[in-house]
Amino acid sequence: RKALAYCIDYDTIINRIWPGARQSLGPVDMDTPGHNPNLFQYKQDLTKAEEELKQSPYYEKLDQYPIELHWVSQVPDFEKIALMLQANAAKLGITVEVVKVPWLSVIDLMAQIETTPHAQTLFVAPHYAEAGSMLESRYHSRSCGTWEQGEWLQSPEIDAMIEDAITTIDQKERFQKYYAVQEKIVELSPSIFVLDQPEKSAYRTDYVYWPTADASAKGEQVNQVMGYCYYFRDFKVFPEKAKQPYTPFKP
Template identity: 25%
Template sequence: MKRVLWIFLVLILALGATGCGSSSPSAGSGKQSEKTVIVGLQAEPTTLDASQVADYNTSRAAIDIYDQLVEFKTESTEIEPGLAEKWDMSDDGLEYTFYLRKDVKFHDGTPFNAEAVKFTINRQIDPNHPYHDTGEFAYADLTFGPVKEVQVVDDYTVKIILKEPFSPFLSNMAMHSASIVSPAAVEKYGKDFTRNPVGTGPLKFVSWTPGVEVILEKNPDYFKGSPKIDKVIFKPIVEDQTRVTELEAGNLDLIVNVPPDDLIRIQEAKQFPIVEQPGMHVWFTTFNCQKKPFNDVKVRQAINYAIDKEAIVKNILQDTGEMANSPLPSIVWGHNFNLKNYEYNPEKAQQLLDEAGYPDGFSCSYWIPESGSGMQQPTLMAAAIQADLAKVGIQVEIQKMEWGTYLDKVYVAPEKSELDMHQMSFIGDNGDPDNFLYGLLSGEQIPPVGFNDSYYQNPEVDKLLKEARKTADHQERAQMYEQVQEMIMADAPWVAVDYEKQIVVTSPRLKNFKLQPNGVFRFAQVDLE
């Protein structure tokens, strides 16, 4: 009997030890359970090749695969060393020499060096480069347009020569489009590099299952030290409410674009941390300025007067955004605080439509994404705009599209465009006014070259924007940008609605997550409890 009892006790202890081993470190292996951060994105990423990224929903999934020569400090747009330990600029502002780190390798084991820098830039800007046809580089002209030549001085020194002085150059070199890619990987995968990305960053690519998830894992050999987490999984979840439900069920660690009603409820419950920061983000409706009737400034001004922008910000967004008064967000230097946006005035709108020859209004299409990069509440905002325009006789047909399809249809040459009006948002990449005003509204940035999706052209605006790019004096540049904003608002190529605050909600176990002004997510210093 004693022998049977002894055997019974041994079995109980063994089972108990086995049960503990399923959730605790194994005594034999010494392995810890994996720390995996799961992120709910607004939409499917469009690429993981940083050179091809054109929206910040995508950049959030891609950016930690890579590094840049210079970087933005945490929670700032101030420049600090990255893959370059230091740099020099010539007195005439035409030559930048970067001195590279010697202890860095790409995830595929190949060395990071000056040739990789030259390859990365030339692949984007040189149509004769053997790998230029491996992607579509929407940011190439905005980032590297003034670059004349990239010279390899030695293995760890690279010189970039400009055609003319370019004040935003260093800030541009910290943008996602200046991320350094592995030449060997591009040569191996060609156009499929977009789904087989290789950089030097804190996270390495594992897999991408379209419509389901992108999986990245830590780079244990990262030159700044191995990340504290093991994996990050990005899940595209289009429905805002679904993301909230999944977070509250414990299936997500971080969500974006929380509906305002849910945000208030979450704030009151105090169960999930809310991280927020003023954003370099503007939401707008834009017109096809080269197509009737939107090629008439009176029509564009009329629509601006007809839309109750304050009601959208207060009632739909519930003050998660700040009323816009220009295309340039108020936290970016050079913002013109003296400008007034178009007031809500349907009578003035009707008067302008009469003068333009449309006393009974007209019909048009209005494209919106089902969800996407910083698009806030696209359906509700579109419905409000549709209702306002109907009051002055403008009949709007809302057409909704998937995010990737939407971008493909918006960013086409004017002669190929089918759009009338559409929604868009933009978050600044580098904290410089040039990034917004030149990038979005210069006549030189009309698609497919850039992001001027209103096809707006004003020679005086273009002249000032080009001069500001070459001007070294900060105050002089600010004055030019203030004048440009006045001219753009008078021309009304957009309906500028709001500057969105950056707001994310996280699980309580996510620690040390910080927002960046340019909207990207960084996980190198993040931890999980």
């Protein structure tokens, strides 16, 4: 797992495939409260990848263990990442079989450990605005069989750490416990943390006030929960400020 993490060409992905993205730092988005900013971050290094491989009892027979990597067909850029990993892994003697799969099939296949692929491309967002949300939905054993936990990680130690953290009332203490869980997961390396996805939307800045976009432009923290940036009750529209030509919407 660590060898494959070293195979990823993070710079090309960030600069060419997903411009505006940031390389992920661990299993929690960097803008989510409770994210640990002090985690180890992988860089592409095929020498280190081979060093990790040599520690495996399967090193001399890698050709006998091909890796099946599924990418979501609705996100074409996932294929580019998958093919890059395939090419780099091949340099180390690792065979990666890249498979295009529609989203509903992803959910179906990941419901059973027998049908879950060795690797699956995914974006995951928190269900509530704290690190504990992503840690629980991604790495607690009770999430196995859902699309969010294709790793099938079943660690009583990590389960206990997550449960202890999310039930801690004091915020400072809770966040420190989140930090410890993230360190444990990065060390275990059940996933490859590639990028924090930028969300881009077009809107009229001349007469539409969008709180989330305004906060983001100022460098302020915004809610990472999916959909919260489109809470239209907080939007404000000033038609009189619209630059010409302007055609009002007529339902």
